Amino acid sequence: MVKVIVCIKQVPMASELPWDAQSGTLRRDLAEGMMNPACKHALEAALTMKHQQGGHVTAITMGPPMAEEILREAIAMGADRCLMLSDPAMAGSDTTVTSSTLARAIEIFCSDFDLILTGCHTTDSETAQVGPQLAEELDIPVVAYVDEMEINDRVIRVQRFSDNFLETLEVDLPCLLTVNTRHFTPRYIPLSGLQDAFGEVNILSVSAADLGIDPSSVGIEGSPTKILEVFTPLAEKKNIVLKGAPKKIVEELFDRFDTKISGIIKKDIKREGR
Ligand SMILES: Cc1cc2nc3c(=O)[nH]c(=O)nc-3n(C[C@H](O)[C@H](O)[C@H](O)COP(=O)(O)OP(=O)(O)OC[C@H]3O[C@@H](n4cnc5c(N)ncnc54)[C@H](O)[C@@H]3O)c2cc1C
Structure with a gap:
């Protein structure tokens, strides 16, 4: 039995990226959203582990209310339950605050996890920081850019390419892996999955107050990263x-x-x- 948490983020469709130049953030409310591609691979890996080992998958996202769409998509693919961290106070959180908020939610609502999977990076901010920072917050080992994984008892064996070397590593559970996009091709959603996603779904909505977080310690105010300027570089x-x-x-x-x-x-x- 393996209890897997998968962190997924909604990103704007590549074709539309409305930008608020004043605050330096994306106007997600104006863009069509989709599940970040790397997160889909992480979800597929989570579902594969569940089917091999038994257990369950919890999908978590932190974002504006419309991000609930990707949790329903996760349920359609086979996730068992979801956490939706959403609060106007969290808007504009940088990666540090996103990681600490996700960690707090995991500690409160699903602290008995065996494995946390994240995508390797997103297509909008693309920092690749949230996975490793979340592991640091929870004080668990992390391996980034994992291609393959296999659980044996309380140990997970992973493979990844690093500096052109194929590395095989063994890590004790619980741990966090960031999943590459080379393997774990996301499955097609079955019709029965659609029915699950549009019916009564197991999504727990969580606010800053539910996490015991002071609103001023999250969002733009609580984030140490300040965006000074956003511009389109001129290619000469x-x-x-x-x-x-x-x-x-x-x-x-x-x-x-x-x-x-x-x-x-x-x-x-x-x-x-x-
Ligand atoms: C109300 C609200 C508004 C927000 N508005 C914005 C915004 O305008 N622009 C923006 O980029 N972000 C926004 N966020 C989300 C958050 O600030 C970003 O997710 C965070 O900065 C991640 O940075 P990144 O994309 O570089 O992640 P990376 O480190 O590149 O992501 C790597 C992996 O970490 C995981 N991950 C990253 N972010 C999240 C998340 N939010 N939830 C669950 N898993 C995650 C995923 O598995 C992802 O594949 C908002 C959040 C809230 C609550």
Whole structure:
């Protein structure tokens, strides 16, 4: 029996990213939302562990009320129960506050977990910080960017690629893994799943007060990360025409781009000579 928690985040559809330049946050209320792709892989991994070992899966999200959609989607895929952390006071929380709020909810509502799974990163903020920070808050081991996992008794064996090496690690449960998007392809939702998701669903709504959190310690006010400026970088291209004899052109090319060329041919052309 394995009790798995999976943390999932709603992100705006890539096609629409309304931005509030004043507060430096996304206007999620104006965008169509979807489950963050990496979170879907984490959910699939959670469901796979449940089917192999028995047990149950709890999906948790922290977000505005419309994020309930992804909890219903999680139930349609096979999650057993959900926690919805939502409170106007939590809006604009950075990764530190998001992690500590998720940790507090886990301690209060599902502290007997064996395994916490998160996506490796999101498609909107993409910091990849929440998983490792959540593990730190709960004082449990963490492995990031996991491709495969197998539970044996109270130990989980995981595989991941790191610096082009395939690593196999064993970690004692309880632990937290951030799941890569290479494996655990999310399943199609069965028709019966849709029925579950639109019926009476097991979603517990949790506010800052339910967590015993002072509203000023969450949201924009409680977040140490301050967004100073948001802008779209300008991509500039410059066309340079090299002129002269072929030998001169090649020499100039190497002078201008020796670092890039060395990287491509994997030789230090400055040191080894041309
Ligand atoms: C009312 C309200 C409004 C919010 N508005 C915004 C907003 O405008 N913009 C914004 O980016 N965030 C918003 N959040 C959510 C929160 O602030 C972000 O989730 C957080 O900063 C995560 O950063 P990230 O996307 O870089 O996560 P990463 O560290 O890249 O995420 C890695 C993994 O951590 C887990 N995770 C991350 N965030 C959450 C979450 N919220 N709930 C559950 N699991 C999570 C997922 O498994 C994810 O795959 C809001 C939250 C609330 C309550």
